[in-house]
Amino acid sequence: MKPLPLEFAARDTVEVAKDLLGRLLVHRRDRRLTVGRIVETEAYLGPHDLACHSSKGRTRRTEVMFGEPGHAYVYLIYGMYHCVNVVTGGGAAVLIRAVEPVEGFGAGGRGDGPGRLTKAMGLDRTHDGLPLDRAPLFLAEGAAVRRIGSSARIGVDYAGPVWSRRRLRFFDATSEHVSR
DNA sequence: GGGACGATGTAT
DNA sequence: TACATCGTCCCT
Numbered sequence: 720m721k722p723l724p725l726e727f728a729a730r731d732t733v734e735v736a737k738d739l740l741g742r743l744l745v746h747r748r749d750r751r752l753t754v755g756r757i758v759e760t761e762a763y764l765g766p767h768d769l770a771c772h773s774s775k776g777r778t779r780r781t782e783v784m785f786g787e788p789g790h791a792y793v794y795l796i797y798g799m800y801h802c803v804n805v806v807t808g809g810g811a812a813v814l815i816r817a818v819e820p821v822e823g824f825g826a827g828g829r830g831d832g833p834g835r836l837t838k839a840m841g842l843d844r845t846h847d848g849l850p851l852d853r854a855p856l857f858l859a860e861g862a863a864v865r866r867i868g869s870s871a872r873i874g875v876d877y878a879g880p881v882w883s884r885r886r887l888r889f890f891d892a893t894s895e896h897v898s899r
Numbered sequence: 900g901g902g903a904c905g906a907t908g909t910a911t
Numbered sequence: 912t913a914c915a916t917c918g919t920c921c922c923t
Contacts, residue, residue: 780919798917800907814906834907874906
């Protein structure tokens, strides 16, 4: 399984969000692989996007979003769940909201939901800032997506009418593993 | 040093 | 539809 180069993420954030659909997210810990096929993403466009963490300023937490594209931005939400993002640079990133289990998910391990997929794949803040083109955490080629659906992003009403309504959520319309 | 607030998930 | 649970950020 060959990692995608960092340049994969050095493009327009919406393009990266769509292109990530169908790709594989791979976590190698010890000798074991956990692999998920990405089926749902959300684009967070940068400091001007009021739903994006970087819109609250450049802080220690959001610093990685201003760094090199292709790195992971992982944060804790609601004190219980971790969320993984692919940094595209300039304060922007793509949240991975759902994956379809491919390999290494234990019995009952699910990938449909940002908190679920990180739990099932064993991802947490120790992965924050890691480059996504090498072990332990990387992106790889996958099966192309036939039909891409889109909608408003989930849970961002606080960002106001304009930014909460923009259709920046993308998903594999044929997948059974998209979150609800 | 304190308090408000989530890019969620699960159970009721 | 309630609520668990805690890091981050901002205020004092």
